[in-house]
Amino acid sequence: MTAVTGSQLVGDPVDRVDGPLKVRGAAPYPSDVRYPGMAYAALVQSTIAAGTISSIDTAEAEAAPGVLAVLTHENIPDLAEAPLTALGSPPRFPLQDDRIVHHGQHVALVVAGTSGQAAAAARLIRIGYQETPAILDIADPDAPVVTNPWGLESERGDVAAGLASADVVCDETFTIAAETNNPLGLFATVARWDGDRLVVHDSTQWPMMERRTLADVFGIPEDDVRVLVPYLGGAFGAGLRTWPHTILTALAARIVNRPVKLVLTRPQMFTSVGHRPETVQRVRLGATREGRLVALDHEGTSTIGTEEANLEPITMGTPSLYACPNVATHDRQVRLNIPNPGPMRAPGTAQGNFAIESALDELSYAVGVDPIELRLRNHAEVQPGSGLPWSSNALRECYLVGADRFGWAERSAEPRSMRDGTELVGYGMAGAAYHWYQTPCRVRISIGRDGTAHVRSAATDLGTGTYTVTTQLAAELLGLDVGRVRVEIGDSDLPPAPQSGGSGLMISLGNAVHDAAATMLQAFIDAVAGDEASPLRGRRPNEVAVHEGRIHLVADPSAGETYAEILARHGLDEITVDGEVQPQPPAGMAPAGAFAAHFVEVRVDEDLGLLRIARVVSAVDGGRILNEKTARSQITGATVMGIGMAMLEETVFDPSGRIANATFGDYLIPVNADVPTLDAVFVGEPDKSTPIGIKGLGEVGIVGVPAAIANAVHHATGRRIRSLPITMDRLL
Incomplete structure (x- = not known):
């Protein structure tokens, strides 16, 4: 695609386009979502690291004010296993049996009319355990060991011979403690069912993965699951899996037939959404x-x-x-x-x-x-x-x-x-x-009669600036001011995008935007292909450039017309195109x-x-x-x-x-x-x-x-x- 003439937008230190919304407190985070008649959930977690539940008494909790349901392994319906993802298998769903595999494992969920009622009732559940010795030390000789996980070990040359021939050898051991991600925003899930369609607002970095996981677990088509996360209060990788509390919240919403919200506490963030391993x-x-x-x-x-x-x-x-x-x-x-x-x-x-x-x-x-x-x-x-x-x-x-x-x-x-x-x-x-x-990614771009562009993809912005740099890139490629580009992301109903994580999103999303912008230029050239009134008639993409909402000839910048003029003359409200990237190793x-x-x-x-x-x-x-x-x-x-x-x-x-x-x-x-x-x-x-x-x-x-x-x-x-x-x- 021909580059933009005039001022460059890419590379400029443009202020975050979502900044004003955030400083006004108007950016909708998952924890901000409200629905009429919404119920609230609270988790109960195990107090042992290994063993089984020998007894669980929920009677007092069920009788507490406002309580709508108490879910445990004794009454939860069967759910299908979650699918494998590129980052491993989803965490074991904890309420499927009476086994305990770590301290802080979810053992019950209380749903009530208010968050205070749910938390109070959760404290009334009495649980007995049959405890077994836990394995907690990385050096414990009884700990099961997985060798060469994922088959990624490698060897080049002859290391033993190389070390033997070396003049100097350094042989040292290094240790690093476990760390916990701890984003500022507590992870939250709000789930509601519209008939057989599940809508989830969640703290996720990967809406498409979560849609697939929830569809498989509940046995419904992927198109019947919508995951929304327009804004995320940080994650640092913790949002790259569908965690059990999200599935429990969706299940609770189906059981009580009301929207349900669950917000993790800070201590639960340490046990529920991963950590960097020791x-x-x-x-x-x-x-x-x-x-x-x-x-x-x-x-x-x-x-x-x-x-x-x-x-x-x-x-x-x-x-x-x-x-x-x-x-x-x-x-x-x-x-x-x-x-x-x-x-x-x-x-x-x-x-x-x-x-x-x-x-x-x-x-x-x-x-x-x-x-x-x-x-x-x-x-x-x-x-x-x-x-x-x-x-x-x-x-x-x-x-x-x-x-x-x-x-x-x-x-x-x-x-x-x-x-x-x-x-x-x-x-x-x-x-x-x-x-x-780089992974597959799709983008949809529309340009309307008002000369503005609408860019849509199921990507997320976890605070890295995805809204802003996508706006800049699209603005440059389409020849528009940044104020005339609107980016919509964080919705699994939009064209599919990869996870926001691993420093790979913008490589995929940006190249999909590049492809869509080239397709858009071709679409406008095609629109005037038989238009004798257009100075762009019969031109090829390499013969034109875009600037300030106008397509013009490279050889004669005075000869051209705006997107809006072309749409109006041809009776079109907008032109919409898709762009995608299918990664191929560079030759x-x-x-x-x-x-x-x-x-x-x-x-x-x-x-x-x-x-x-x-x-x-x-x-x-x-x-x-x-x-x-x-x-x-x-x-x-x-x-x-x-x-x-x-x-x-x-x-x-x-x-x-x-x-x-x-x-x-x-x-x-x-x-x-x-x-x-x-x-x-x-x-x-x-x-x-x-x-x-x-x-x-x-x-x-x-x-x-x-x-x-x-x-x-x-x-x-x-x-x-x-x-x-x-x-x-x-x-x-």
């Missing part, structure tokens, strides 16, 4: 005396629920990170009596990067090579596995631009050599990469995800064991940047999450399997005082694998930040930290 990793690096890698062996172990599946390969990205002839990766999962983990920003990759980039930092000291120079010597100029050139790769530029912007040259290489008064000062860095992916090249280099300055007071982040600089290769303001927001927000992962966040299970810190008063997350000056700069060029040249940015901002912090701590103190979070006791 991990243990062993990394073995072999290198020459000059620091060139000859072997890399990466083993990752993570936790999972006793009967569920969660796709979280810790080592999947390792083979593509560096130019190394001998690489092997191994993943395994340990089954525990814990709530099932789920995706959390950069799942798997955030953990795997911490181990690899920390090990590389250790190697740099072992061979006496600057950490940046070590990475440059091992930079993968082509995709290591296939030998194909990258569709784009500005990681070298990330290192060099980031180092210059940070002032890396001022760093004294010796640990404990930099001070500011009583504080030790440390500089650390880490490289980062996040994989590329002769390896699709590249985003790359980054993060640089961190820390201050450490050894007397107090106090660690403070002084500043962070991130240099990012995100391909073509659709909106510099929202892109920078994604990087800085993810960096804050990286600070939390490195310094503060730890989901603590006590010996009974209960999460001991399931409140914001006890679970530590970064606050303003923990967040320093964050600087992000974008480098590189549009990616060649797609027409619009973009990459995803949601994940790469967190990948590498924990390793950069830990590496800076080593430079400041001489202490090598291989376990996250870096707590005060490790620095005293």
